[in-house]
Amino acid sequence: QVQLQESGPGLVKPSETLSLTCTVSGGSISSYYWSWIRQPPGKGLEWIGYIYYSGSTNYNPSLKSRVTISVDTSKNQFSLKLSSVTAADTAVYYCALMTTVTGGIDYWGQGTLVTVSS
Amino acid sequence: QSVLTQPPSASGTPGQRVTISCSGSSSNIGSNYVYWYQQLPGTAPKLLIYRNNQRPSGVPDRFSGSKSGTSASLAISGLRSEDEADYYCAAWDDSLSGPDWVFGGGTKLTVL
Numbered sequence: 298q299v300q301l302q303e304s305g306p307g308l309v310k311p312s313e314t315l316s317l318t319c320t321v322s323g324g325s326i327s328s329y330y331w332s333w334i335r336q337p338p339g340k341g342l343e344w345i346g347y348i349y350y351s352g353s354t355n356y357n358p359s360l361k362s363r364v365t366i367s368v369d370t371s372k373n374q375f376s377l378k379l380s381s382v383t384a385a386d387t388a389v390y391y392c393a394l395m396t397t398v399t400g401g402i403d404y405w406g407q408g409t410l411v412t413v414s415s
Numbered sequence: 416q417s418v419l420t421q422p423p424s425a426s427g428t429p430g431q432r433v434t435i436s437c438s439g440s441s442s443n444i445g446s447n448y449v450y451w452y453q454q455l456p457g458t459a460p461k462l463l464i465y466r467n468n469q470r471p472s473g474v475p476d477r478f479s480g481s482k483s484g485t486s487a488s489l490a491i492s493g494l495r496s497e498d499e500a501d502y503y504c505a506a507w508d509d510s511l512s513g514p515d516w517v518f519g520g521g522t523k524l525t526v527l
Contacts, residue, residue: 399465
């Protein structure tokens, strides 16, 4: 079974760039779509964007100007960069796998809390 | 404001049947499959229903999904205390830039 694990700083300063990496184990990243989702404390889920293993991407229009998702097939990892962060970007960030089996998000990482504060 | 609309809360007593609604539009639910996720407190969401009414292996048949037009529903029969969780609907939305993944705002289910 595929497992996903997020990693990265838990604290980011306002106006800086949030960077997270998702490591995939139990399967190859060279297939399917890989996604990032976030959840502010006490609130609902927000899709950030996805990347196909070949590198094509699609981002949430509300975040598109600040988001970059990339993939490193040699390391079986994909990454998220969110620039110019503010307190509103404080959230639990999840990486997730979307397969053609279901056509949607099948598997989620455990999530990592990122706090934006000086 | 979420693209898909869910009631913020729902409740039921053990053994009861509860339904949670999810309303969208022609660009998402009206033309694409609906997915449901269960999020237990302090954990990541888990896929509960895919492609409107399909259950992944391991999901009890107490959980069922349906779709009609631009709305969908999740039904939980034989309610149990362990079903107390947040439930989210989701779907692809056909945007000009490529399909976007959209969520409902979530429904907090309380087992009384």
